[in-house]
Amino acid sequence: MSQVAYKILTADQWAAFRGAGAFDGAPIDLADGYIHLSTEDQWDETAQKHFVGQSDLILAEVRLGDLDDVRWEPSRGGQLFPHLYGVLPMAAVGVVMAFDVDAAGGVSVLRAAS
Structure with a gap:
């Protein structure tokens, strides 16, 4: 994983x-x-499914090795998704990017977040 x-x-x-x-x-x-949480291959589909028409979204990279209770569980289409059973500490966050999802579900180019 x-x-x-x-x-x-x-x-x-x-x-x-x-x-x-x-x-x-x-x-x-x-x-x-x-x-x-989503993997690198899953996050854009998650954005399209749950955040259509929203702007100024944040994509935060999470280092799973810094967390205690992450479980990989089946979800959408049987894919395994990481689920955190607990609080996400800022110390586990790496790169942070901003993006938008348009009304048609298109994900914009990632840009540096402030």
Whole structure:
């Protein structure tokens, strides 16, 4: 399994994460009981499925080796997705990029996040 996964956040979620130094999860994460992560090959489909028409999204690289309770579980189409059962600490985040998803589901080019 990959040692890196990705978390998509809204700008507001990212600002709260940065301020707190940890992320408890988006509403869907809290409802499901774990933080949804995606692999490099999965994140764009996740963005197209859940973030259509949204701009100023954040793609945060997450170092899985820095986390305690990551489980690879089947989800969309039987693919294995990394799920974090716990809080995501800022210390586990590497590269952070911004992007948009247009109304048709097209993902914009990644750009440096502020």
